[in-house]
Amino acid sequence: MSNSDIFLGEVIGTAVLILLGGGVVAAVVLKRSKAFNAGWLAITFGWGFAVLTGAYISSGLSGAHLNPAVTVGLAIKEDAWSQVPVYFAGQLLGAMIGAFLVYVAYYGHFIAHLTDREVVGGPGTQATKAAASTDTPGPVLGVFSTGPEIRNAAQNVATEVIGTFVLVLAILTLGVNEGLALSGTGILMVALVVVGIGLSLGGPTGYAINPARDLGPRIVHALLPLPNKGGSDWSYAWIPVVGPLLGGALAGGLYQLAFA
Template sequence: MSSSDIFLGEVIGTAVLILLGGGVCAAVTLRRSKAMGAGWVAITFGWGFAVLTAAYISLGLSGAHLNPAVTVGIAVQSGEWAKVPAYFAGQLLGAMIGAALVWVSYYGHFLAHLTHREVVGGPGAQTTAAADRRRSDAPGPVLGIFSTAPEIRNPVQNLATETIATVVLVLAILTQGLTEGLALSGTGVLVTALVVVGIGLSLGGPTGYAINPARDLGPRIVHALLPLPNKGGSDWGYAWVPVVGPLLGGALAGVLYRLAFA
């Protein structure tokens, strides 16, 4: 496949991935959404279905990496790095487009949520906490729709969690024969989606399981740029963890595959 096909496929696929994945986070989080409060299980299955849909759409164009960690894992295992920049560029741009589409789709709900008295401060609200969010780079009240944040902020643990979870994801993909010249099948796409659900249920609790640098960085950039009132900070102090951890996990999965399965 050509670099242009790879770029286009990754832009489209990753945009759909973030639109549906970020969409379920918005549905569960935002006031006056019919799914508000649906909980973690809804989010994990929503992201699994997002992977399933996005991978089916982009499979024929780019092979449906949709994730720099997957691209790195395949490159480490195969030794083929020439097309990695096209994958990375498409994934980041697609993630930003997908995040912007979530904002468009839930525009009224973002405004209703971010102008609610509990967010802006008012009678009965946690005024001090709301003001602290506005003054700092701490995660804002809707940042979780766009990117991840840990429940316990410990960079070493958070990095380890993201690395371990990504090793599981990329190893599950590599063992389907991608590095042996075989195309990911429809069944393989389904298996990968179920693996993402499993990771979310089992390992998603500590950090929100980014397991994908583009999925976290692209929407975080969009959050920082969007004209949302009272949105709070984009938490750039944490942003390196969901980038470095998954990239490290993807590379480790590629090495492990070469040692154990090649």
């Protein structure tokens, strides 16, 4: 695969991934949405379908990594690092484009939600002060990026490492069954693994398990001109980057030890 194909494939695939994944979160959390309060099952299955769609679209161009942790795991498996920066660049740009498209699709709902007194309160209220903070997570940050239910850096990193380790090891071991990998069913299996991770391990941190998926949309949240949007929680932002990269590297190392 050429660098241009890899870059274009990762931009398109990751943009679709974030558009559909961020879109299901917006549908569930924004008050004027028809899917408001649909719950965690809707979010986990929505993200699984997002992975399925983005990967099918981009697999022919780039192999559909769509995730720097996957790229690291595959680079360790294959001892091939020269195109890793191209993958990373395409994934980050694609994630930012996808997040911006979520903003466009739900623009009116973002405005309605962020001007609702039940959401942000009136002048001088604690909610309004929080929304004005530069780092306190705002009321719609969860549409764009993840955050912990219990803020404990060691636990939060461990959760992201474990979840990403499962994801990347599942992807790497698809090659053990060549028929599964070549048939295209492998992409479906990965999507189902993402759903499983969300259901089983998503509760503590929101299961970023993908540095680009979290960092790109968080940057977009910081830049968007939304009223009362609050902060982008940059003090937490390193965890969904470092944790997944460690998890991907550990999966690649275990693959070399056990399956290579």
